[in-house]
Amino acid sequence: MDDRGGAPAPPEKISAVPVRHPGRWVAAAVLLVLAAMLVHSLLTNPNWKWAVVGQYLFAPRVLHGMLLTIELTALAMAIGIVGGVIVAVMRLSPNPIVSGIAWLYAWFFRGTPVLVQVIFWSFIAAxxxxxxLGIPFGTEFVYFDSNKLVPIFVGVVLGFGLNEVAYMSEIVRAGILSVDRGQTEAAEALGMTRTKIMRRIILPQAMRVIIPPTGNETISMLKTTSLAAVVAVGELFTTVQLIYGSNYQQIPLLVVASLWYLVLTSVLSVFQYYIERHYARGTVPLRARGFRFGRAQGGLS
Known part of the structure; x- marks a missing residue:
């Protein structure tokens, strides 16, 4: 309102000048040039031998190796997740002996290379x-031949799985500790047992913290299975090694393996996204979940 008590004066127009970001445009131009150079190299360099890549991309041997890679990943992660939950609960036990053994397990398997563990379990018969099986320090009732009980494939699965237990135990422990202590106290006040509290109260809430790193561990495990090549298990990388060892087409066969690894990791990433979204229900902001605010809709819509 002006000094004479009349209508308020209209606000002055603001002359907004957008902030210049020349560095962004320079960086974008450099990246576009580099991307164009990469595409040009992929299309014009004959040493890539795309015809050979297409020849072996869906070859039965390669597909069999890919399936074996998936099998190794699934078995190792199954051992890792189940064992990780057990070791994590042991780490949180008030019993010092139980928690100490769990700590020693995680310390040992995280402190030694997974390649060493794979080779060790593959040749445990040595x-x-x-x-x-029998009485400790006494009579033995049943004998097993280690070569038959733990063949190379089983040894590789044990090497990957037992190593993954150590890492998953820390992930699960972090998830359990992220749940407020009051949840446990309230459940105890209702008379629930410790096992039921963990299964019904703690773990479902901890999944929001556990799922993302578990997905990353699964993707990492998929690629780590290539270490099985040292003991000649016929997974994807071992298969392409055997093929290029006979036809000397190293680069095209490595491209074949890389393409299949990219496909598998992309599929796992999609599954991880939907699982994370499922367990994030109730914690995602309303706008991110598609809610709209406004008077025309009468509030929430």
Missing amino acids: LYPYLS
């Missing part, structure tokens, strides 16, 4: 030719 250390223990026979395994037996």
Whole structure:
């Protein structure tokens, strides 16, 4: 309102000048040039031998190796997740012996290379030719030939799986600790047992924290299975090694393996996204979930 008590004066127009970001345009131009150079190289360099890539991309041997890679990943992660939950619960136990053993397990398997563990379990028969069941320090009732009980494939699965247990235990432990202590106290006040509290109260809420790193561990495990090549298990990388060892087409066969790894990791990433979204229900902001605010809709719509 002006000094004479009349209508308020209209606000002055603001002359907004957009902020210049020349560095962004320079960076974008450089990246576009580099991308164009990469595409040009892929299309014009004959050493890529795309015809050979197409020849072996869906070859039965390669597909069999890919399926074996998926099998190794699934088995190792199954061992890792189940064992990780057990070791995490042991780490949180008030019993110092139980928690100490769990800590030693995680310390040992995280502190030694997974490649060493894979080789160790694959050749466990060199250390223990026979395994037996019986009374400790006493009579043995049943004997097993270690070579038959733990063949190379089983040894590789144990190497990957037991190593993954150590990492998953830390992920699960972090998820359990993220749940407020009051949840446990309230459940105890209702008379729930410790096992039921963990299964019904703690773990469902901890899944929001556990799922994202577990998905990353699964994708990492998929690629880590290539280490099985050192013991000649016929997964994807071993298969392409055997093929280019006979036809000397190293680059095209490595491209074939890389393409299949990219496909598999992309599929796992999609599954991870939907699982994360499922367990994030109730924590995602309303606008991110598609809610709109406004008077015309009468509030929420």
